[in-house]
Amino acid sequence: MWLHREITLSARPRGFHLITDELLEQLPEITSIDAGVAYFFIKHTSASLCVNENADPTVRSDMEAHLNKIVPENAPYYRHTLEGPDDMPAHIKATLVGSSITLPVHRGQLCLGVWQGIYLGEHRDRGSSRRIVVTLQGE
Amino acid sequence: MWLHREITLSARPRGFHLITDELLEQLPEITSIDAGVAYFFIKHTSASLCVNENADPTVRSDMEAHLNKIVPENAPYYRHTLEGPDDMPAHIKATLVGSSITLPVHRGQLCLGVWQGIYLGEHRDRGSSRRIVVTLQGE
Amino acid sequence: MWLHREITLSARPRGFHLITDELLEQLPEITSIDAGVAYFFIKHTSASLCVNENADPTVRSDMEAHLNKIVPENAPYYRHTLEGPDDMPAHIKATLVGSSITLPVHRGQLCLGVWQGIYLGEHRDRGSSRRIVVTLQGE
Numbered sequence: 001m002w003l004h005r006e007i008t009l010s011a012r013p014r015g016f017h018l019i020t021d022e023l024l025e026q027l028p029e030i031t032s033i034d035a036g037v038a039y040f041f042i043k044h045t046s047a048s049l050c051v052n053e054n055a056d057p058t059v060r061s062d063m064e065a066h067l068n069k070i071v072p073e074n075a076p077y078y079r080h081t082l083e084g085p086d087d088m089p090a091h092i093k094a095t096l097v098g099s100s101i102t103l104p105v106h107r108g109q110l111c112l113g114v115w116q117g118i119y120l121g122e123h124r125d126r127g128s129s130r131r132i133v134v135t136l137q138g139e
Numbered sequence: 140m141w142l143h144r145e146i147t148l149s150a151r152p153r154g155f156h157l158i159t160d161e162l163l164e165q166l167p168e169i170t171s172i173d174a175g176v177a178y179f180f181i182k183h184t185s186a187s188l189c190v191n192e193n194a195d196p197t198v199r200s201d202m203e204a205h206l207n208k209i210v211p212e213n214a215p216y217y218r219h220t221l222e223g224p225d226d227m228p229a230h231i232k233a234t235l236v237g238s239s240i241t242l243p244v245h246r247g248q249l250c251l252g253v254w255q256g257i258y259l260g261e262h263r264d265r266g267s268s269r270r271i272v273v274t275l276q277g278e
Numbered sequence: 279m280w281l282h283r284e285i286t287l288s289a290r291p292r293g294f295h296l297i298t299d300e301l302l303e304q305l306p307e308i309t310s311i312d313a314g315v316a317y318f319f320i321k322h323t324s325a326s327l328c329v330n331e332n333a334d335p336t337v338r339s340d341m342e343a344h345l346n347k348i349v350p351e352n353a354p355y356y357r358h359t360l361e362g363p364d365d366m367p368a369h370i371k372a373t374l375v376g377s378s379i380t381l382p383v384h385r386g387q388l389c390l391g392v393w394q395g396i397y398l399g400e401h402r403d404r405g406s407s408r409r410i411v412v413t414l415q416g417e
Contacts, residue, residue, distance in 0.1 A: 002313040002417055004384050035141040036177060037274055039315060041382050043391030045331045051238045053230055054185045058218040062227050063234065065216045070209060070348060077343045079336040088340050091331055094343065095397075099329045100380055101237055104180050104272045105183045106143050113182030119234075133382045133389050135315055139140055174280040176317060176413055193371055197357040200367050202373065204355045209348060235327045241378055243319050243411045245282050250411045252321030253354045258373075278280055 001036075003029050003136040011129045012122045014086070016052075016060040018067075020117040024110070029136055031108040036138015038110060041100040043131045046090030046123045048097035054117030063119075067093055090123035097121050105138055140175075142168050142275040145182075150268045151261045153225070159253060159256040163249070169276055170218075170247040175277015180239040182270045185229030185262045187236035193256030206232055206260075220271040229262035236260050244277055279314075281414040289407045290400045292364070293337040294330075298395040302388070308415055310387040314416015315410050316388060319378040321334075321409045324368030324401045326375035332395030344370055345399075368401035375399050383416055 007026050009019060023040070024030070032036065042049050053059040071092045073085035080088045101118065104111040112118075120130065146165050147156060164177070168266065169177065181188050192198040210231045212224035219227045240257065243250040251257075259269065287297060300353050302308070308316065311362070319325050331337040335349045351363040358366045381394065382389040390396075398408065 004313045004382065035143045035274070037276070039380055039382060041380070041389065043389070043394065045329070045391070045393055050234045051184070052234055056219055059230050062217050062219050063231060066210065066214060066227075066231050069214070071344065071414075075347070077346060080334055080340050080342050088337070091337050092341060092344050095328045095330055096235055096374055098237060098376060099394075102178055102180070102241055102380055104143060104178060104263070104274045106272075111180065111182070113184070113270070115184055116182065116238075131391070135313070135382045135385075137315070174282045174413070176415070177374075189373045190323070191373055195358055196350045198366070198369050201356050202370060205349065205353060205366075205370050208353070210345050235374055237376060241317055241319070241380055243282065243317060250319065250321070252323070252409070254323055255321065255377075 001138060005134045007132045007134055009120060009130045009132060011127055014122050017120045017122065018054060018117045019075050019120045021117065023118060027134060030105055030110065033105045033138035035108060036105040038103045038105050039135040041133045043133060047092050047127060047130050048094045048099060048121035049101050050097050051116050052117050052119050053099055053115055055115060087126045091135040093121060093123045140267055144273045146271045146273055148259060149272060150266055153260065153261050154262050155273045156192060156259045156261065157256045158259045162257060166273060169244055169249065172244045172277035175244040175246050177242045178239065178274040180272045182272060184233050186266060186269050187233045187238060187260035188240050189236050189247060189258050190240055190255050192254055192260050194254060195275040225264045232260060232262045279416055281374060285410045286340045287398060287408045287410060292400050292403050293342040295396045295398045296332060296395045301356060301396060308377065308383055311383045311416035312385060314383040315361055315380045316383050317378065317413040318411055319411045321411060323372050325405060325408050326372045326377060326399035327379050328397050329379055329394050330397050331393055345396050364403045371399060371401045
């Protein structure tokens with residue numbers, strides 16, 4: 001069984017956001033998979049996907065704070081600056097965090113650990129809605 | 140053919156560790172796959188998986204040393220600090236390194252390069268045993 | 279349908295390079311997949327794969343410039359130094375950027391966003407040709 005679906009996430013402010021529930025609501029077919037895999041791919045180069053802690057919101061804000069430290073705005077050597085100071089750092093963060101995640105599916109559920117959730121990293125100051133391609137495969 | 144298996148790795152000290160052999164010992168079914176894929180996903184948010192150099196142990200210790208430089212403890216803006224100074228850096232490292240790897244399988248073997256192995260990144264000072272979900276798929 | 283293919287990319291200078299077209303030329307079978315997934319895995323530990331912006335070449339040069347800042351050469355604590363100052367940084371960059379990408383395939387095409395392309399990160403000063411294992415799967 002193959003399922004291909006494009007999901008549109010509403011626009012969010014810059015930072016990391018827990019999106020597990022919003023994704024699962026749009027993927028009821030997962031419950032019918034006994035063994036399989038779910039692929040999530042974000043069709044943008046200034047936002048990212050990853051898996052991290054799902055409970056304490058300060059993990060998300062500390063993640064944003066530290067990524068801003070690792071990838072600061074206005075580095076003197078940036079040349080891709082036309083769209084503003086948040087543009088090039090957004091591309092770099094997208095590469096460091098990643099554009100896709102692959103999660104095992106077992107007995108009708110994503111096999112996330114108890115403390116794990118799916119994060120959207122929104123790296124632009126004014127990001128628009130974001131499109132995620134989900135591919136479900138299994139039996 | 141689908142195989143879903145949860146593998147428990149024994150607790151390891153903080154740092155990067157070569158775990159290829161320990162994983163393969165628990166996946167004898169790989170030898171029967173002619174063309175396929177192996178997915179490895181770690182069910183924790185303060186440990187990580189990646190592929191890197193399998194020969195010289197100083198690659199692993201240099202990796203740990205430099206990640207501690209990129210993601211230091213006790214950054215003044217960290218607010219997720221209740222579990223100790225190694226907690227928030229561990230979450231950030233897990234996101235930078237990644238929670239999963241996907242490897243091709245061909246003629247009964249993982250298609251790793253000659254110098255490649257699978258690393259566990261243990262990012263806590265006293266990490267417990269770590270659970271990895273492996274999904275094998277192929278024909 | 280499973281396809282396993284090893285693609286050899288010609289040697290490129292240190293930096294990030296757009297390789298989407300070079301890969302697609304060697305994967306004509308994608309056009310016959312209605313729903314599926316393409317896995318790309320690089321069999322080297324000092325080069326990397328990621329998805330990022332496909333239009334402005336300064337994104338690639340800024341990415342290289344900033345990764346050199348995050349992962350500098352000649353850090354005093356590096357011990358894996360036998361092969362030169364670009365060796366250990368190359369391993370660290372490969373882990374931060376990643377060794378593989380997974381892309382959805384739909385109606386005969388890779389589902390990349392309009393502004394997305396596949397990057398090769400060449401992290402050695404004199405990298406040789408690079409081998410990428412591609413696994414195509416779908417129906």
